[in-house]
Structures are given as C-alpha cells and as structure tokens.
Amino acid sequence: MFEDVRDLYNATILERGRRPRHMRRLEAFDATAKGDNPMCGDRVQVWVKFAEDRSIAATGFDARGCEISKAAADLMVEAVAGKTADDTKAMFAAFRTLAQTGACEDCAEALAPMQPLAAVHEYPSRVKCATLPWHALIAALDGQGASTSE
Amino acid sequence: MSQFDVTSIRAQFPILGQTVRGKDLVFLDSAASAQKPRAVIDAMVGAMETQYANIHRGLHWMSERTTEAYEAARDAAARLLNAGDRHEIVFVRNSTEGINLVAHSYGRGVLKPGQAVVISAMEHHSNIVPWQMLRDAHGTELRVAPITDAGELDMAAYEALFADGKVGLVAITHMSNVLGSYTPAERIVQIAHAHGAKVLLDGSQAVVHRKVDVRALDADFYVFTGHKLYGPTGIGVLYGKAALLEAMPPWMGGGDMISSVTYETSTWARVPHKFEAGTPAIIEGIGLEAAIRWVEAIGYDAIAAHEAELTEHALARMSAVDGLTIIGRAQDRGGVVSFTLDRAHAHDIATLLDRAGIAVRAGHHCAEPLMRRLGLESTARASFGIYTTAEEIDVLADTLTKVREFFK
Incomplete structure (x- = not known):
C-alpha cells in the first residue's frame, strides 16, 4: 500500500523529514525570519549567517510541521550554501516553478538538492509545505521578520 | 446497525x-461540509429551470412563486429550531456571518463598553475573531471559559466568569468542530440568564447531529449553516428572539432592508428583513428548505x-x-x-x-x-x-x- 506516494515520500524526503541534518538554531546569526502557513498551522524559523562577501555562510532552521516542510527546509539549507541573496531569490523562483509544475528548465543544476521534492506538484495541497521555508529564508534575507506561504 | x-x-x-x-x-x-442529497440538488436545479426571478418586490408570477419557495425556507428553519415565530429567522451566508451580525449589531448597539463577552476555549475562529473586533472597536472585554483536559466546558470556571456582573453576552459552540464535544447548552443558558447575560449558541456542528429546540434551550441567538446540513453553501441561519432582533440596529444597508428611503434618512424594514440587505441567496435558500425537509423526513x-x-x-x-x-x-x-x-x-x-x-x-x-x-x-x-x-x-x-x- 502507498507505493504510489513514493514519488513524493521517497527515501530522501522520509530521511530528511524524520532526521533533518540542519534543524538547529544558529548561535550567531545575521538574519532571521519566521514563516507561517495560516491555512494549516505549519511554522518555521530560519537563521542565516553571512560570509564577508555577503554570501550565505550558514543556515539553520526550526520547523513544526509535516515531513515535507521539514525535508524542504533541510534540503534548502544545502541548496543555498555559499549563494548570494540574489542567487537565492532566483533559486526560490525556480523552485516554486518546480514545486508547482514538476519541471523547471535551466534550473536542474542549481536546484539539484531540491529535486527530491519535484513530485510535490502532484499534491497541490502540499506545495505550500515545500515552499514555506523558502518564504522564511527570503524574508530573512530581505530583513523582514515574518513571511507566509498563504 | x-x-x-x-x-x-x-x-x-x-x-x-x-x-x-x-x-x-x-x-x-x-464536519467541514456535507455532501448533498438528490433532493437538494433537484430542488435547486428545478428552481432555476422552472420558477426563478428576483423575490419580494416582483409583481409577476415568476417572482411570486420564487418568493414563496424562498420564504418556505424561513418556515423550515423556524420549524427545525422550534422557533416561536418565522420572523425570528434571519438568513445570512453562513454561521460566520450570523455571528458577525450579532457581534456588530447587538455588540455595538446594545452591549456597553466595559461589558464582557464570554466565549469558550474550544471555539472556531469564527466565534473568536468577531468578538476581538468588537472588543477593539467598542471597548468590550473578552473572556474565555476554560475546558477540561477531556475537552468539556469547565462549568465551575464558566460560572465564576459572571461573578463581577460585567458579562453581557455569552457566545459558545453547541458542539466542538475539533473535539466532537457537545456543550451543556441548557445549563450554559441558565447560568448566563441568572446573571442577566444573553447567549448565542454556535450550532454549526450540533444542528447536523441532534434535534435543536431553541425555545427549550431558551437560547437568545442560535446560528447554523446550510452546507453542513446537507444543503448548499452560501445560506445560513441566525435565529434571534424577536424582542432582541427588534431592538438591534441594522448591520448592512441596502435594498430589501428598508421601509422608506430619502436622501436625508431611511427607515428600516421589519425583522427579519431589516438584516437582509440586497438580493439574497435565493436558489440556496430553496436548497436549504429541501435539505431541512429531507433531514426531517429521516x-x-x-x-x-x-x-x-x-x-x-x-x-x-x-x-x-x-x-x-x-x-x-x-x-x-x-x-x-x-x-x-x-x-x-x-x-x-x-x-x-x-x-x-x-x-x-x-x-x-x-x-x-x-x-x-x-x-x-x-x-x-x-x-x-x-x-x-x-x-x-x-x-x-x-x-x-x-x-x-x-x-x-
């Protein structure tokens, strides 16, 4: 049973959702923001530490939500490591396309860490679970304290 | 079984x-929304196919027939709740709108700043937010009656909220949409009335599952929504005791709710039309009537x-x-x-x-x-x-x- 959900609940997502590698609050951080999906109650907070060149040196998060939102946050941390704010925003735009449609031309390489979530487009009510941590990250980069995936 | x-x-x-x-x-x-029986679907489609026109003011056959069918829903809702008078049934879009109507009209028109509204710790947002808005706009206080760990209203704590005599209105669910708990509505009303407070019961869930008798409960206001009761979306009911509704100012202005209009002033239609501005959900009302009859037949x-x-x-x-x-x-x-x-x-x-x-x-x-x-x-x-x-x-x-x- 449930073999047909393995496209979304694949080994990577299950592992990252259950045992996230980057779910921690950064002791020293330059930016932080919360993400809130008021439709379902999922909450996430993201902390970011910048390098001297303002690229992302480290990201940590805390998430209260489903496997998808936690796995998305965990994979996001790896995807944005070393990226600038502009790079990160472009990646989010691409990831949204990927999450909503399952395909994203010209972004396969940059978004490789997020590919395990590609099937989420088959689950429209879950797309916002996958994008919530990105909303929080972008809000942190923009110096806003809060965001929503509503 | x-x-x-x-x-x-x-x-x-x-x-x-x-x-x-x-x-x-x-x-x-x-509990989010019920499916619809053939009787409801057919009533709505049938109305659109055979007897549809705007209601209440039309002087032609179609309008008169449609008015009759729509107003039959008021009779049905009154019968369902055992209201004393069909004019105590106000049509709204849903329970949320019914609560907002009371919060706005009774809240601002009758409650005084400094008076308190009591809700419970197991309310739907629709029975929390309108009272927060009233508090912020009108200076009423918002009190929350706690629940036990089992998910029942803590009746001793509820009664204690009345001690200072400030409570003017209680707005509490009749059945929790999360826990499935019924609240002891009759006792809730008795305690409130003993302290001079009125009671609104949110029957969105309860009316689907058990017979509600607003007169036996002595409820002052009771709201429910059509779409959870096997009827359509877009139509709900606010029951209010006639004397209360008559003392309340209108909420929304527009057509259908007036007695006469000049540029200087307007006078209001009688209850319940005073609260029913604009063309109502006609087809949905007809669907609700069918839903109520269907439920009653079972x-x-x-x-x-x-x-x-x-x-x-x-x-x-x-x-x-x-x-x-x-x-x-x-x-x-x-x-x-x-x-x-x-x-x-x-x-x-x-x-x-x-x-x-x-x-x-x-x-x-x-x-x-x-x-x-x-x-x-x-x-x-x-x-x-x-x-x-x-x-x-x-x-x-x-x-x-x-x-x-x-x-x-």
Whole structure:
C-alpha cells in the first residue's frame, strides 16, 4: 500500500523529514525570519549567517510541521550554501516553478538538492509545505521578520 | 446497525458513487461540509429551470412563486429550531456571518463598553475573531471559559466568569468542530440568564447531529449553516428572539432592508428583513428548505442513533490503532473524531489517506487557540455524516495502521 506516494515520500524526503541534518538554531546569526502557513498551522524559523562577501555562510532552521516542510527546509539549507541573496531569490523562483509544475528548465543544476521534492506538484495541497521555508529564508534575507506561504 | 437503511440513504447522494484515485470514495470530512442529497440538488436545479426571478418586490408570477419557495425556507428553519415565530429567522451566508451580525449589531448597539463577552476555549475562529473586533472597536472585554483536559466546558470556571456582573453576552459552540464535544447548552443558558447575560449558541456542528429546540434551550441567538446540513453553501441561519432582533440596529444597508428611503434618512424594514440587505441567496435558500425537509423526513432520532453507533465504533476501532491518540474524550460527544499518530504529522496522514480514497481534514481546524490549549500544532480529523458506514470506519482504522507502518 502507498507505493504510489513514493514519488513524493521517497527515501530522501522520509530521511530528511524524520532526521533533518540542519534543524538547529544558529548561535550567531545575521538574519532571521519566521514563516507561517495560516491555512494549516505549519511554522518555521530560519537563521542565516553571512560570509564577508555577503554570501550565505550558514543556515539553520526550526520547523513544526509535516515531513515535507521539514525535508524542504533541510534540503534548502544545502541548496543555498555559499549563494548570494540574489542567487537565492532566483533559486526560490525556480523552485516554486518546480514545486508547482514538476519541471523547471535551466534550473536542474542549481536546484539539484531540491529535486527530491519535484513530485510535490502532484499534491497541490502540499506545495505550500515545500515552499514555506523558502518564504522564511527570503524574508530573512530581505530583513523582514515574518513571511507566509498563504 | 442503524435504525434506517444507510444503503438507501447513500443511494440518494450522487457523489458517493464516485471513485477517487481508482478507489471508492470514503468521505470522512462532513464536519467541514456535507455532501448533498438528490433532493437538494433537484430542488435547486428545478428552481432555476422552472420558477426563478428576483423575490419580494416582483409583481409577476415568476417572482411570486420564487418568493414563496424562498420564504418556505424561513418556515423550515423556524420549524427545525422550534422557533416561536418565522420572523425570528434571519438568513445570512453562513454561521460566520450570523455571528458577525450579532457581534456588530447587538455588540455595538446594545452591549456597553466595559461589558464582557464570554466565549469558550474550544471555539472556531469564527466565534473568536468577531468578538476581538468588537472588543477593539467598542471597548468590550473578552473572556474565555476554560475546558477540561477531556475537552468539556469547565462549568465551575464558566460560572465564576459572571461573578463581577460585567458579562453581557455569552457566545459558545453547541458542539466542538475539533473535539466532537457537545456543550451543556441548557445549563450554559441558565447560568448566563441568572446573571442577566444573553447567549448565542454556535450550532454549526450540533444542528447536523441532534434535534435543536431553541425555545427549550431558551437560547437568545442560535446560528447554523446550510452546507453542513446537507444543503448548499452560501445560506445560513441566525435565529434571534424577536424582542432582541427588534431592538438591534441594522448591520448592512441596502435594498430589501428598508421601509422608506430619502436622501436625508431611511427607515428600516421589519425583522427579519431589516438584516437582509440586497438580493439574497435565493436558489440556496430553496436548497436549504429541501435539505431541512429531507433531514426531517429521516428524523433526528434515527440520525442521532446512527451517529452514536458510528462514533462508538470509531472510538473503539481507532483507539486500537497503535500509536493513535484520540483528542477529546468528552462524555457527551458526536461524530467528530480528532486524532494524532505518534509517527506521522497530520498532513502526512491526510495525504496518505487521500491516496487510499479516504478524505479527512488535517490542520488546526480553524481553532488555533484550542490547539495551543491542547499542546498540539495540528490533528487529523475524521467526521461522520448521515451516509457514513461502519465499514468506512473500518477502512479508516485499517489504513491508519498502514500509514503508521509507512512511517516506521
């Protein structure tokens, strides 16, 4: 049973959702923001530490939500490591396309860490679970304290 | 198992013949919105096909027939709630609008700044936010009657809220949309009245499952919504005692709610039209009338007996699922069962159940403060309707065991 959900609940997502590698609050951080999906109650907070060149040196998060939102946050941390704010925003735009449609031309390489979530487009009510941590990250980069995936 | 033939009931719901992802639909989300029987669908389509025009002011045959059909819904709602007078039935869009109407009109028009409104710790957002808005705009106080860990209203604490004599209005659910708990409405009203306060009961869930008698309860206001009662969306009912409604100012202005209009001033139509500005939900009203007649024909005794058996069966079967915790253990409860699984978040549960053709709800159920009180972020919720079968609950319980195995 449930073999047909393995496209979304694949080994990577299950592992990252259950045992996230980057779910921690950064002791020293330059930016932080919360993400809130008021439709379902999922909450996430993201902390970011910048390098001297303002690229992302480290990201940590805390998430209260489903496997998808936690796995998305965990994979996001790896995807944005070393990226600038502009790079990160472009990646989010691409990831949204990927999450909503399952395909994203010209972004396969940059978004490789997020590919395990590609099937989420088959689950429209879950797309916002996958994008919530990105909303929080972008809000942190923009110096806003809060965001929503509503 | 039922006192009525659930097979023949189900045959009246066209949608229950649908398959979802190749599997028979197991619809366990009726507390969010119920499916519609053929009688309701036909009444609405029939009205549009054979007798439709705007109502109340038309001087032609079609308008008169449509007015009669629409106003029959007012009679039906009055009968359903055992209201003393059909003019005590105000049509609104849904329960939310009914509560907002009372908060705005009775709240600002009758309650005084400094008076308090009492809600409970297990309200839907629709019975919290309007009172916060009233507090902020009008200077009333908002008090919250606590619940016990079992999910029952703490009656001693409730009564204590009246001690300073400031409470002017109580607005409490008649049945929790999360915990399935019924509240002791009669006792709630008695205590409030003994302290000079009025009571609004949110019957969105309760009216679906048991006979409501507003006069026996002595409720001052009672709201429910059509779409949970097997009727259409867009039509709900606010019952208010005539004397209260008459003393309340109108909420929205427009056509249909006036007696006369000049550029200097207007005078209001009589109750309930004073509260029904603009062209109403005509077809939806006709659908609601059909829904009420359909429910009455089955009868609340049979409905309540069926749902009591289902709920007992569900509590037994679901409690036996390893790692499953039922949220809410009220003595007096109905067919709404919230639960958590130790290994899976509510959204993940809902997604996997969906793949098995089972529709449940997951999240905070528009009751965030209650979730916080329970120490939870979210729950999954199975809710039953008149068409729900014991076999569907067995499918749910068996599938939940497999969901848990999936996340091992």
